[in-house]
Amino acid sequence: MWLTNLKIGILGLAVIAFYTAVAHVIPQLESEVPQDLALGSDVTVDELIAAGEGVFTGAGICTTCHGLGTRAPNLRTDHAGLGTIGARCVAAFGSDCRTYLYTSLTNPGDSIVPGFENIMPNMGQQLPQDQVWAVIAYLQSLGGEVTVTAADLSQESADLAAAPAAAAPVAARTETMDPRELLTEKTCTVCHVIDGAGPPIGPPFDGIGSRLTAEKIRQSILDPNGEVTEGYEQFAGTMPATFGQQLSAAQLEAIVQFLAARK
Amino acid sequence: MMTNALSLAQTVADTAGAYGHFPGIGARGAVWIAAEVHLMFAAFVLGVPMFAVITELIGIVGKDSKYDRLSKEFTRLLVFAYSATALWGAVLVFFLTTLYPRFWGHMAQIFGLSMWIYVGLFFVESFTLYMYYYGWERWKAGRAKWMHWGLGVLLNVWGTAVMFIANGWLTYMMSPPEGVTAETLPAEVGLWNALANATWMPINIHRLIANAVFGGSIVAAYAAYRFLAARTDEERAHYDWMGYVGNFIAISTFIVLPFAGYWLGREIYEYNQQMGITMMGGFMSWLWIVQAVLIGILFLAANYYLWIGMARIPGAERFMPYTKWMLLILVIGWIVWSTPHTMIASREEMAAMGGSHHPFLSVLGVMSAKNTAVNIMILTTFLSFLLYRRANKEPTVDWAKTGTLVEGIMLALAAGVVVFYGVLGYFVEASVRIGFSVYQVLAVLACILFVTVTDLSLLRGAKSRGAIRWGQMPARSQYALFVLAVTFTWLMGLMGFARSGIRQHWHVWGVIRDTSEFAATPALGYAANMISVCVLVFLTLVAFIFWLGGLAERVVTKPATAGGS
Numbered sequence: 001m002w003l004t005n006l007k008i009g010i011l012g013l014a015v016i017a018f019y020t021a022v023a024h025v026i027p028q029l030e031s032e033v034p035q036d037l038a039l040g041s042d043v044t045v046d047e048l049i050a051a052g053e054g055v056f057t058g059a060g061i062c063t064t065c066h067g068l069g070t071r072a073p074n075l076r077t078d079h080a081g082l083g084t085i086g087a088r089c090v091a092a093f094g095s096d097c098r099t100y101l102y103t104s105l106t107n108p109g110d111s112i113v114p115g116f117e118n119i120m121p122n123m124g125q126q127l128p129q130d131q132v133w134a135v136i137a138y139l140q141s142l143g144g145e146v147t148v149t150a151a152d153l154s155q156e157s158a159d160l161a162a163a164p165a166a167a168a169p170v171a172a173r174t175e176t177m178d179p180r181e182l183l184t185e186k187t188c189t190v191c192h193v194i195d196g197a198g199p200p201i202g203p204p205f206d207g208i209g210s211r212l213t214a215e216k217i218r219q220s221i222l223d224p225n226g227e228v229t230e231g232y233e234q235f236a237g238t239m240p241a242t243f244g245q246q247l248s249a250a251q252l253e254a255i256v257q258f259l260a261a262r263k
Numbered sequence: 264m265m266t267n268a269l270s271l272a273q274t275v276a277d278t279a280g281a282y283g284h285f286p287g288i289g290a291r292g293a294v295w296i297a298a299e300v301h302l303m304f305a306a307f308v309l310g311v312p313m314f315a316v317i318t319e320l321i322g323i324v325g326k327d328s329k330y331d332r333l334s335k336e337f338t339r340l341l342v343f344a345y346s347a348t349a350l351w352g353a354v355l356v357f358f359l360t361t362l363y364p365r366f367w368g369h370m371a372q373i374f375g376l377s378m379w380i381y382v383g384l385f386f387v388e389s390f391t392l393y394m395y396y397y398g399w400e401r402w403k404a405g406r407a408k409w410m411h412w413g414l415g416v417l418l419n420v421w422g423t424a425v426m427f428i429a430n431g432w433l434t435y436m437m438s439p440p441e442g443v444t445a446e447t448l449p450a451e452v453g454l455w456n457a458l459a460n461a462t463w464m465p466i467n468i469h470r471l472i473a474n475a476v477f478g479g480s481i482v483a484a485y486a487a488y489r490f491l492a493a494r495t496d497e498e499r500a501h502y503d504w505m506g507y508v509g510n511f512i513a514i515s516t517f518i519v520l521p522f523a524g525y526w527l528g529r530e531i532y533e534y535n536q537q538m539g540i541t542m543m544g545g546f547m548s549w550l551w552i553v554q555a556v557l558i559g560i561l562f563l564a565a566n567y568y569l570w571i572g573m574a575r576i577p578g579a580e581r582f583m584p585y586t587k588w589m590l591l592i593l594v595i596g597w598i599v600w601s602t603p604h605t606m607i608a609s610r611e612e613m614a615a616m617g618g619s620h621h622p623f624l625s626v627l628g629v630m631s632a633k634n635t636a637v638n639i640m641i642l643t644t645f646l647s648f649l650l651y652r653r654a655n656k657e658p659t660v661d662w663a664k665t666g667t668l669v670e671g672i673m674l675a676l677a678a679g680v681v682v683f684y685g686v687l688g689y690f691v692e693a694s695v696r697i698g699f700s701v702y703q704v705l706a707v708l709a710c711i712l713f714v715t716v717t718d719l720s721l722l723r724g725a726k727s728r729g730a731i732r733w734g735q736m737p738a739r740s741q742y743a744l745f746v747l748a749v750t751f752t753w754l755m756g757l758m759g760f761a762r763s764g765i766r767q768h769w770h771v772w773g774v775i776r777d778t779s780e781f782a783a784t785p786a787l788g789y790a791a792n793m794i795s796v797c798v799l800v801f802l803t804l805v806a807f808i809f810w811l812g813g814l815a816e817r818v819v820t821k822p823a824t825a826g827g828s
Contacts (some may be wrong), residue, residue, distance in 0.1 A: 001491075001492055004491045004492065007742070008488070008491075008745055011742055011745055011746065011749075012745060012749050012802060015746055015749045015750065015753075016753065016795045016798055017795075019553070019556070019753050019794075020794075020795045022553055022556050022791075023788055023790070024787075024788040024791060026549045026553065026603075026787060027549055028786035028787065028788050029546035029547075029549065029786055029787075030783055030785060031541070031546045031764070031767045031783060031784035032783055033767075033768040033777075033782045033783050034768075061537075061540075061546065064540055064541070064546075064548075065540060119536045119540065121535075121536060121537040126537070
């Protein structure tokens with residue numbers, strides 16, 4: 001009988017081990033607890049965007065529906081051929097984009113996109129106010145211009161009505177949206193070859209679109225020392241890590257798309 | 264803003280004295296194990312009395328003593344399991360009191376009266392059980408036997424009442440009544456209002472059915488153990504039959520469990536969309552893939568057991584060629600059901616796939632395909648039972664051929680409806696598609712009911728092709744019963760995690776926030792480790808109980824008669 005007992009024991013353990021293994025090989029997603037962001041009055045646009053992305057993909061669980069294209073409109077990728085949310089929000093609402101996004105988050109029932117159901121919870125009740133604004137900044141950065149400022153972080157809808165969207169345009173540092181002008185103005189061409197001209201201190205812009213995706217280009221601009229291109233190790237640390245502050249989200253996006261197209 | 268401020272204030276206030284420390288696995292781990300193991304034993308001691316009284320009734324009405332013996336043997340397991348349930352219940356309460364004092368204080372203030380009633384009912388239930396078991400031989404004939412059966416019914420009544428009360432507490436944590444907020448004082452919450460919350464009755468019904476499923480599978484495993492340990496053919500025949508009955512109860516009640524699950528899921532969605540989405544499409548969405556893997560194995564093991572069992576039934580050989588096709592259907596259904604809806608993909612991968620859905624997954628991983636797969640698997644399993652049941656019978660009614668044809672048409676119709684709505688689901692809006700699952704479920708349920716009634720009439724007075732050779736089962740069939748028991752137990756742990764995890768970082772959803780170091784709901788890998796620990800603890804204790812069951816009494820058995828199923 002001891003052999004039978006042993007067989008039963010081994011079978012039981014094997015079945016348990018199999019189920020445990022199955023649960024381990026699938027994606028490991030943890031439900032995070034909303035954290036206080038502690039964004040101060042000196043918060044930069046980059047910090048706001050980064051914080052917003054963290055909330056969007058983390059505690060806000062926004063990606064559960066936005067991104068699959070079935071429950072809710074895609075926000076980070078194209079939806080209905082209108083581009084990412086920042087771009088289509090500006091296209092549809094202009095300077096009221098900020099108000100629209102705030103309303104969509106805090107009173108989603110009033111902003112249902114045709115073809116979708118009213119299933120979104122009021123994020124104003126799910127997240128602290130500063131996190132709501134951080135998410136708006138992040139959404140604006142996806143192809144639009146970030147107009148959220150530190151002054152908004154404690155602002156509720158009533159205040160918003162009194163302070164229209166156009167307030168505090170973060171991107172007022174420079175007017176141009178032309179990527180070529182921007183590359184020159186921001187001294188990028190001092191180190192990067194473009195159209196066969198310029199010193200090869202950094203990786204050339206020519207053909208960059210075939211080497212890097214738009215996302216990688218964006219990441220390289222915002223965090224140039226995060227991942228140094230092979231062959232350019234001796235120049236690591238040369239490129240300033242301040243372009244996130246120097247560029248508006250729309251300008252950054254214009255440069256990214258321009259470079260990504262250079263194949 | 265006000266809510267956020269209060270939430271923050273609460274967080275600060277809660278940092279002191281709200282939580283205790285447990286070495287090694289932490290407070291959450293300790294409560295997790297105590298609650299889950301307690302729940303597993305509770306499910307067993309609530310499930311077994313249900314079919315103990317049914318088999319006793321069959322024995323009384325049919326004047327067949329083997330059913331009475333079976334019922335008593337079921338109940339003997341209860342006596343041992345009952346003390347284990349109480350023991351783990353006490354451990355759970357002590358852990359909650361010492362590790363989550365503030366939360367438990369909140370619950371006690373609202374549910375204090377119901378806790379006293381619970382304890383009172385527990386006493387009554389215990390004494391009823393002891394009278395039921397120890398009075399078996401004394402009250403075995405005439406009116407006394409009916410009185411004894413009445414005790415069994417009462418045992419079920421008390422047990423169900425106890426479960427309903429406890430369900431009120433846990434469902435309050437999931438779905439506190441509207442109007443109860445973080446600012447509400449516990450004294451302001453009405454007891455009945457808190458108990459009868461949105462998910463209370465769906466959980467009650469779901470657990471009632473699940474307990475029968477679970478009890479049946481554990482009893483079948485017990486029978487399998489005794490079968491393998493049997494020294495005589497008589498013993499082997501008895502435990503072979505007992506294993507069959509346990510498995511039959513587990514699988515036949517399991518087939519209706521998804522319908523109770525649908526109801527519970529719908530109530531969760533209606534209570535709070537976000538909670539529903541978190542459960543089905545949020546960080547828990549992959550849990551349902553694991554669930555599909557488990558349930559696929561349940562279907563395969565249950566059918567495998569039946570098909571092997573047909574080898575001991577004279578006349579079953581004429582149905583054996585069909586089993587390979589049924590196996591094929593089950594495997595295909597399992598693959599479809601286990602296909603994930605979406606993949607975690609980077610933007611580059613999404614671009615390469617042409618969207619967030621992989622083209623292959625977007626066809627098989629959607630609810631239309633999954634609902635179709637699971638309903639076809641249910642119909643296939645039902646067909647296995649039908650063939651098993653008919654194996655050694657020769658209908659004598661003059662409408663036998665017509666009846667069989669009608670049964671076949673009903674099965675084909677049900678399968679047709681399931682497939683039709685499954686395919687149509689690809690061409691309609693999501694809001695319309697959701698309603699299709701109801702038609703599919705209704706078609707399958709109607710088919711099962713209609714065919715069962717027809718089959719009972721059709722086989723009344725049927726000629727026997729020979730008696731079932733109880734006991735002549737290969738040992739591997741019994742291992743299938745062990746797989747079923749382990750899988751059901753693990754599945755119970757998984758579903759417990761799903762139900763509890765959708766509260767996320769709330770002890771009581773929207774009312775008491777979890778501010779402990781364990782507030783984040785863990786990923787499935789960690790949860791699986793905890794579930795496996797709980798299952799191991801439970802099964803080790805159950806093995807001890809089985810051993811005790813063998814020590815307590817050596818049952819005098821005799822081979823069951825043909826058609827005893």
